[in-house]
Amino acid sequence: MADIIQLLPDHVANQIAAGEVVQRPASVVKELLENAIDAGADTIKLIIKDGGKALIQVVDNGKGMSHTDARLSFERHATSKIKSAEDLFSLNTKGFRGEALASIAAIAHVELHTKTEDDEVGTQLKIEGSKIVSQEIAVRPKGTSLCVKNLFFNIPARRNFLKSNQVEFRHITDEFHRVALAHPSIQFNFYNNGSEIFNLPSSNYRQRIVNIFGTKTNEKLVPAEEETQVVKISGFITKPEYSKKSRGEQFFFVNNRFIKSPYLHHAVVSAFEGLIKSENHPGYFLYLDVDPATIDINIHPTKTEIKFDDEHTLYALLRSTIKHALGQFNVVPSIDFEQDPNLDTPYAYQKKSAEQPKVVVDSGFNPFATDKDKPVSKPGNGGGSSSYNYEKSSAKGWENLYVGIESKVGKESDFSSVSFESEVITGSIFDEQREPIDSVATTFQLRRKYIVTTIKSGMIVIDQSRAHQRVLYESFLKNITVKEAVSQQLLFPLQLSFSKADVLIISEIKESLQTLGFAFDKIEDEHVEISGVPLLVPESEVGMVLDQLISDYQMDVETDSFSQSDIVSKTLSKTLAVKTGEQLDSESQLALVNNLFACKEFKVSPFNKPIYITITGDDIDKKFL
């Protein structure tokens, strides 16, 4: 048989290699920014268009390249940063593989302008799919500008695989944050579709964090410092009370390189243990300086994962540093989140002695009387039921249950008029249950979590929080679609501050929010001014609701599978629904039950969790066998 093995031509090899280095526009941004930093620039501009699909340009004032280097830089394994394998152990540059430019040039239209300090004139070079199209002399200041257009122009499959411009823009912003946070002394400017998104002057670590994430961030930061022989730790953690439901701002930098490390992350989280609720995440910006010889950054082409020689020591040091920082700033709390607040003895009760419970006998009680002939007992008349005082005070927010769906509340007839969307739903309980939940006052609350009520065939146990989520979710969705939400005008407009990136997200979802009843006076820079809020949203919770919306929106947009109104409705219903632990009086329990079964899809919560379970009389009978 004839020989069949051939060496792949360079441009094919480059295209294959590009797959590893360049996953999306954000990867190009990372490589170009890192090259600018390695070139010693102190001012770097990043310019993108259409989520980086149309254009990514990085302009620096670094050392530039000679004519020959300009050309060589696009060859594979061409680098000025290491000369031998030993250099890998004393790396202080971002790059060293010499792959990035070759990979990028293989899959895009690239234009390089560059000049060194010493050269009179610079070089202009155009490359398309690894082929040099032109090389000319150019007059320009010292430094480099690298322009990448039409990414993946020759790999349609990859191009189609890219997400929407918004999502790609968000990935780029993340990458930009990471690089900018690692190098606060460098001035960065970031332009998207012609408008300036970030202007970050040369500063220190704290100011850089604040410039990126908004002025409000400053008060949240607690410094963490430690210096040992193995590692120098510096940076900030956010105070426990500012921990978020979303993962948000968590950054590790090792020798000024952003890295991902689930192991070190665990060290930080464990230091926060007991200080924040288990579903919340602490924020951190931690800079570790270690001897380059003790780490290996060569394990992943994008260099975001690294191997430490002595991970265990690092873990222990990091954990104790964070604990120390939290302690020093007096933020160690005295609250135990697991403890049931009902078990606390009020201070005033300290000296009280226990009272004997009194048994009140209802002399007029007739066990044979039916419900109908039973006289309605009035409070204070000594009648049996009156000795039980319903505690109404903590039924906070129950009025919310009515809003938007008042017409359905408490009317039995509405039940039978509910139109069911699918066979499955009409299945179990409602077939046998045409005249459904028994009339008034047949609900009760179990462990401040479930509402129990009877149906013809037995009973159902409803998760109060999920049920309310469903009710709110459908009413929000309806408001968005029919645009009839009621807005509550605020006497004084609310001024809220966010990071610039967050403000951008708010302006993206502005329309959905407006249809819900939010009224915005201003959305600019780091500030949002709100003059109206939906009826259901208490003024004091607006900030929290928006924070949650921003983070949910970010996460869901990643998957591209949800519509904006769906995300917004879900978030609001999750944030505003009654929670486990809230006591509901009988009126609101009943309203909730009725509203739930007036919903189109009453079986599962907006997050696809079951809302109730049915226990039939037969089930109960079996238990007694």
Ligand code: ADP
């Ligand atoms: P690496 O960064 O791993 O060396 P790259 O492909 O990113 O590989 O770059 C190849 C070479 O091109 C670099 O080693 C550097 O010498 C040169 N280079 C790239 N970008 C710049 C820049 N912005 N300024 C000066 N030199 C650059």
Ligand code: MG
């Ligand atoms: Mg590089």
